[in-house]
Amino acid sequence: MVKNLLVTGYKSHELGIFKEKDPGVHYIKKAIEKQLTALLEEGLEWVIISGQPGVEIWAGEVAVEMREERFPELKLAVLTPFLDQEANWNAARQEQYHELLAQADFVQSISDRPYFSPKQLAAKNGFLVQKTDGMLIVYDEDTPGTPRFYLDPAQLRQEKDPSYEVIYITPYDLELIYQDEQEANGEFWE
Numbered sequence: 190m191v192k193n194l195l196v197t198g199y200k201s202h203e204l205g206i207f208k209e210k211d212p213g214v215h216y217i218k219k220a221i222e223k224q225l226t227a228l229l230e231e232g233l234e235w236v237i238i239s240g241q242p243g244v245e246i247w248a249g250e251v252a253v254e255m256r257e258e259r260f261p262e263l264k265l266a267v268l269t270p271f272l273d274q275e276a277n278w279n280a281a282r283q284e285q286y287h288e289l290l291a292q293a294d295f296v297q298s299i300s301d302r303p304y305f306s307p308k309q310l311a312a313k314n315g316f317l318v319q320k321t322d323g324m325l326i327v328y329d330e331d332t333p334g335t336p337r338f339y340l341d342p343a344q345l346r347q348e349k350d351p352s353y354e355v356i357y358i359t360p361y362d363l364e365l366i367y368q369d370e371q372e373a374n375g376e377f378w379e
Contacts, residue, residue: 190231190232190322191228191231191232191233191321191322191323191354192232192233192234192235192322193234193235193237193320193321193322193323194225194228194233194235194236194237194321194322194323194324194325195237195238195317195318195321195323195324195325195339196221196236196237196238196244196245196248196249196252196324196325196326197238197239197241197244197245197248197324197325197326197327197336197339198217198243198244198245198248198326198327198328198336198358199243199244199327199328199334199335199336200241200242200243200244200334200335201242201243202242202243203243203332203334203335204217204243206243209281209285213363214247216363216366216367216370217244217247217327217358217363218247218250218251219366219370220327220358220362220363220366221244221247221248221251221325221327221358222251222254222255223366224325224356224358225251225252225255225263225325226255228325229255229260229263233263234262234263234264235263235264235265235266235294236248236249236252236263236264236265236266237265237266237267237268237317237320237321238265238266238267238268239267239268239269239270239274239313239317240267240268240269240274240275240286240289240290241274241335242278242282242286244327244336246285246286246289248325249265249267249289249293250289252265253265253289253292253293264294264295265292265293265294265295266293266294266295266296266297267289267290267293267295267296267297268295268296268297268298268299268313268316268317268320269296269297269298269299269313270298270299270300270304270309270310270312270313271298271299271300271302271303271304271305271309271313272298272300272301272302272303273303273304274298274304275287276303299312299313299316300312300313310338311338314338314339314341314342315342317339318339318342318343318346318353319342319346322352322353322354323353323354323355323356324339324343324353324354324355324356325356325358326339326340326343326355326356326357326358327357327358328340328357328358328359329359329360340355343355
């Protein structure tokens with residue numbers, strides 16, 4: 190059973206998403222919500238992210254919405270790799286990040302220093318995999334990108350602990366959600 194779930198995936202620029210109103214954000218959030226709903230029915234308690242822009246921020250927003258609407262028991266933790274990770278982000282992204290942090294149940298930096306080495310990011314990935322029961326990852330094997338840095342420690346963990354779950358949201362899953370919404374809105378595929 191997954192009680193503590195790490196959620197990760199691509200950064201927004203890796204997906205070619207540069208605006209929060211991009212339709213892709215909607216479908217990614219729907220896919221995350223679908224997976225979280227199933228896991229909540231099995232005992233999920235915490236969604237854990239590192240607060241990176243893109244899938245992680247969107248997952249945090251989904252968790253907050255789900256907590257407010259249907260699942261008051263769901264908690265959100267943001268465990269950042271280092272202090273002030275948002276220092277070089279644009280103002281809109283910083284505002285979105287700070288709004289999410291204000292709604293999280295737990296916020297802490299893994300390193301108590303600002304960025305000084307890529308080793309902080311690797312340490313964060315390993316730490317989050319070790320402190321969770323499973324991982325939900327938006328991932329396409331044909332386009333590894335930054336999510337692959339979570340998959341390596343997750344696969345090592347699975348070798349020692351086969352109960353560690355890795356749940357994928359693939360491009361195919363996103364396409365199915367898109368098609369379902371089109372059909373629900375009366376737009377049919379030919």
